[in-house]
Amino acid sequence: MQILTLDKFHPNCTVMPPTKALRPLRLQLLNDVQVTDNDGGLIVILPKGFISDGASVPNFFHRVFPPFGMYLGAAFVHDWYCDAANTTGDYAYREFGDENFEHWVKQCGVRSIRAKPMAASVISYGKYLKLRGKLS
Secondary structure, three states, X not given: OEEEEHHHOOOOEEEOOOOXXXXXXXXXXXXXXXXXXXXXXXXXXXXXXXXXXXXXXXXXXXXXXXXXOOOHHHHHHHHHHHHHHHHHOOHHHHXXXXXXXXXXXXXXXXXXXXXXHHHHHHHHHHHHHHHOXXXX
């Protein structure tokens, strides 16, 4: 098992081939990854085979916020919490991921001026999905 902090998140991954149903940019973990914050506190253990699309950013914004930027660790962890919410039907997982996303992005080395709008977008999108009935 790899043990990685958010600021040094470079897991062993494979690039997934694009499909019509899924975005072309996806990474799949080749082994379990224990993700800790920069102070050593455990955030989550991502299982081997877990797939992330990085930061779900509209194509228009990719120059400013590429899907696989320095905040990749935060994106992987947030995706895990979103998947947990979808799998269990417990929206609390999604809320926890959304509420902590800004902190995780900052731990990846992103300055506050960029982290805040990223987090606001993530939170807004989560609320939008919940209102549309796509999340329980």
